[in-house]
Amino acid sequence: MVREAEVRTPLILGKDVTYHKITEEVCAPVEGKANKYWWGVFTLALILGLWGLGCITYTIGRGIGTWGLNTTVGWAWDITNFVWWVGIGHAGTLISAVLLLFRQKWRMAINRAAEAMTIFAVMMAAIFPGIHMGRIWVSYWVMPLPNQFGSLWPNFNSPLLWDVFAISTYFSVSLVFWYIGLIPDFATIRDRATGPLAKRIYGVLSFGWTGNAKAWIRFEEVSLVLAGLATPLVFSVHSIVSMDFATSVIPGWHTTIFPPYFVAGAIFSGFAMVQTLLLIARKVLFFERYITLQHIELMNTVIVITGSMVGTAYLSELFISWYSGVEYESYAFINRFSGPYAWSYWSMMTCNVITPQLFWFKKIRTSLIASFILSIFVNIGMWFERFVIIVTSLHRDYVPSNWAMFHPTWVDIGVYLGTIGLFFTLFLLFTRFFPVLALNELKSILKSSGEAFRGKDAHHHDEEKVEA
Amino acid sequence: MTTQKFLYGLYNDDDIMVSGIKKIQGKGVKVNDAYSPFPVHGLENVLGIKWTRIAICAFLYGLTGLTLAMLAINYFMVVDWPMNIGGKPSMDFYQNLPAFVPIMFEFTVLSAAHGMAITYFLRNMTLPGLPARNPHPRTTDDHFAIEIAPEENAKYSKEELQQMLKETGVVEIFEKERIVKFI
Numbered sequence: 001m002v003r004e005a006e007v008r009t010p011l012i013l014g015k016d017v018t019y020h021k022i023t024e025e026v027c028a029p030v031e032g033k034a035n036k037y038w039w040g041v042f043t044l045a046l047i048l049g050l051w052g053l054g055c056i057t058y059t060i061g062r063g064i065g066t067w068g069l070n071t072t073v074g075w076a077w078d079i080t081n082f083v084w085w086v087g088i089g090h091a092g093t094l095i096s097a098v099l100l101l102f103r104q105k106w107r108m109a110i111n112r113a114a115e116a117m118t119i120f121a122v123m124m125a126a127i128f129p130g131i132h133m134g135r136i137w138v139s140y141w142v143m144p145l146p147n148q149f150g151s152l153w154p155n156f157n158s159p160l161l162w163d164v165f166a167i168s169t170y171f172s173v174s175l176v177f178w179y180i181g182l183i184p185d186f187a188t189i190r191d192r193a194t195g196p197l198a199k200r201i202y203g204v205l206s207f208g209w210t211g212n213a214k215a216w217i218r219f220e221e222v223s224l225v226l227a228g229l230a231t232p233l234v235f236s237v238h239s240i241v242s243m244d245f246a247t248s249v250i251p252g253w254h255t256t257i258f259p260p261y262f263v264a265g266a267i268f269s270g271f272a273m274v275q276t277l278l279l280i281a282r283k284v285l286f287f288e289r290y291i292t293l294q295h296i297e298l299m300n301t302v303i304v305i306t307g308s309m310v311g312t313a314y315l316s317e318l319f320i321s322w323y324s325g326v327e328y329e330s331y332a333f334i335n336r337f338s339g340p341y342a343w344s345y346w347s348m349m350t351c352n353v354i355t356p357q358l359f360w361f362k363k364i365r366t367s368l369i370a371s372f373i374l375s376i377f378v379n380i381g382m383w384f385e386r387f388v389i390i391v392t393s394l395h396r397d398y399v400p401s402n403w404a405m406f407h408p409t410w411v412d413i414g415v416y417l418g419t420i421g422l423f424f425t426l427f428l429l430f431t432r433f434f435p436v437l438a439l440n441e442l443k444s445i446l447k448s449s450g451e452a453f454r455g456k457d458a459h460h461h462d463e464e465k466v467e468a
Numbered sequence: 469m470t471t472q473k474f475l476y477g478l479y480n481d482d483d484i485m486v487s488g489i490k491k492i493q494g495k496g497v498k499v500n501d502a503y504s505p506f507p508v509h510g511l512e513n514v515l516g517i518k519w520t521r522i523a524i525c526a527f528l529y530g531l532t533g534l535t536l537a538m539l540a541i542n543y544f545m546v547v548d549w550p551m552n553i554g555g556k557p558s559m560d561f562y563q564n565l566p567a568f569v570p571i572m573f574e575f576t577v578l579s580a581a582h583g584m585a586i587t588y589f590l591r592n593m594t595l596p597g598l599p600a601r602n603p604h605p606r607t608t609d610d611h612f613a614i615e616i617a618p619e620e621n622a623k624y625s626k627e628e629l630q631q632m633l634k635e636t637g638v639v640e641i642f643e644k645e646r647i648v649k650f651i
Binding site: 019169173191213 | 501503504506507509511512517519520522523526530540549558567573574575578580581585588589591592594595596598599600601602605606608610
């Protein structure tokens with residue numbers, strides 16, 4: 001067993017932590033009963049989600065005319081929400097894949113929940129292009145099917161088709177990565193379950209996991225290779241999403257800076273959402289010893305770095321639009337910060353560029369309340385970023401007689417709020433039925449990075465008697 | 469379905485288990501397998517288990533995916549129905565290659581990841597609905613079990629094997645039947 005240097009801050013706090021205690025504490029929310037706060041928030045989220053589903057049904061029944069779109073602004077809240085959710089869905093796989101390759105052990109306490117969040121966020125994202133098609137029942141036409149529909153194949157030169165492949169690959173690979181990690185932990189719950197129904201359900205979910213030596217070897221190899229495969233995916237997905245805009249000829253969209261700028265923004269917003277969710281989860285689920293202040297601080301560091309990258313991108317965009325000497329290009333940006341949508345531009349600038357810079361101060365970086373508030377700011381700011389990019393670039397195009405404004409209808413708002421409701425419904429269910437922390441990974445670092453094993457060469461002893 | 473009876477020693481610490489395996493092996497006993505709640509590093513060397521070749525499979529699945537994607541895109545976009553998009557006709561695969569890269573890449577990753585995942589499930593015999601085969605429920609919590617096949621260690625009697633296990637700091641010794649083969 002390789003131990004870390006004594007001066008390092010331990011990743012698992014508590015002098016009395018044993019393997020069994022980790023199991024007990026992580027399984028407690030699954031095995032216990034939900035309290036009234038959980039039910040309260042769950043009911044609220046479910047109502048919001050059901051309202052959203054109603055609005056989606058209404059959209060499908062009546063058509064896209066129920067939204068505030070017009071001939072000038074043909075993409076608005078729908079694609080804003082899509083890009084926002086996909087962006088949020090970037091942190092999970094970044095944490096579990098990229099940080100695995102970089103051997104960052106602190107990922108182990110947050111990767112499971114972050115990946116769950118990723119999967120739910122990508123599901124929410126996928127709703128928007130789906131319903132924006134108008135005729136969702138023919139959405140399978142995006143697949144390269146034998147062409148009895150006429151002699152056409154989907155256009156493989158089109159970034160919209162790249163997006164279909166990118167999002168579905170990202171979603172399914174993230175799901176598999178997440179689930180493979182979950183199997184041994186489901187087995188733990190299965191072997192502890194007392195009720196026959198729980199035993200049966202977790203028995204099926206754990207695929208009959210044994211945990212023998214060869215299975216663990218394969219587990220580690222699969223985790224490593226999947227991390228290697230998922231890492232370029234993290235960077236490619238939002239690059240491809242950005243190409244939906246960047247390969248067009250619309251001033252304000254047609255920029256080569258988009259792929260890296262979108263990826264940085266995605267990681268930025270994803271970490272902010274992880275921060276928002278986990279700051280609450282660690283408190284209500286009593287995971288403070290696993291998700292420590294050090295974890296919070298490290299995530300804030302990622303937020304301030306990616307936030308600065310995004311800020312740099314905003315300023316380069318402004319500079320290049322002037323430097324290009326193209327009238328249309330310059331106007332698109334002048335209109336952004338001084339036109340009728342200037343309020344959204346300045347909201348974006350405040351929330352994404354200015355407020356995250358407060359994280360340079362250690363006091364703020366390690367304050368739970370400040371982290372929570374600033375993470376909400378980032379979530380709002382990143383929504384505005386996508387709104388600014390999409391709507392302000394479209395609403396004043398080349399011919400002034402075409403100029404228009406976008407006004408969301410109650411259906412636009414309902415669908416958006418609905419996805420937030422559905423997202424929280426899924427996440428709340430996750431905290432009740434899934435092991436929120438990666439049990440097997442935490443146990444594997446307890447001896448090397450746990451406070452309980454600091455400063456002594458002791459073996460782990462659990463004095464409890466074990467019955468056969 | 470084939471089952472076999474094994475002798476198990478249960479430990480409450482990974483380091484004690486590893487040193488226990490070494491002690492028993494020193495007396496010429498073959499330790500068949502070990503069960504743990506998390507990956508114990510270096511265990512494969514002690515047990516003499518070969519490292520998995522699943523990564524090679526993943527590479528081959530990826531290569532298959534890449535080939536399939538290239539063949540399919542070439543058929544759709546160049547052979548079957550060439551399109552002239554923005555004055556850039558798709559006359560051959562090579563000229564359109566940059567635009568085909570994203571989907572070629574995505575499909576490579578898709579095939580490699582899912583092919584490897586399916587191989588992983590099949591090789592481990594972990595599929596939905598299969599029964600749990602760990603010898604003791606606490607091997608998924610905080611205990612570690614080593615498995616000895618008495619038939620393969622015929623030079624020692626069962627009592628001698630149990631005595632040997634006792635000396636390595638086990639918390640429990642038991643015999644149990646386990647499924648060794650499904651088909």
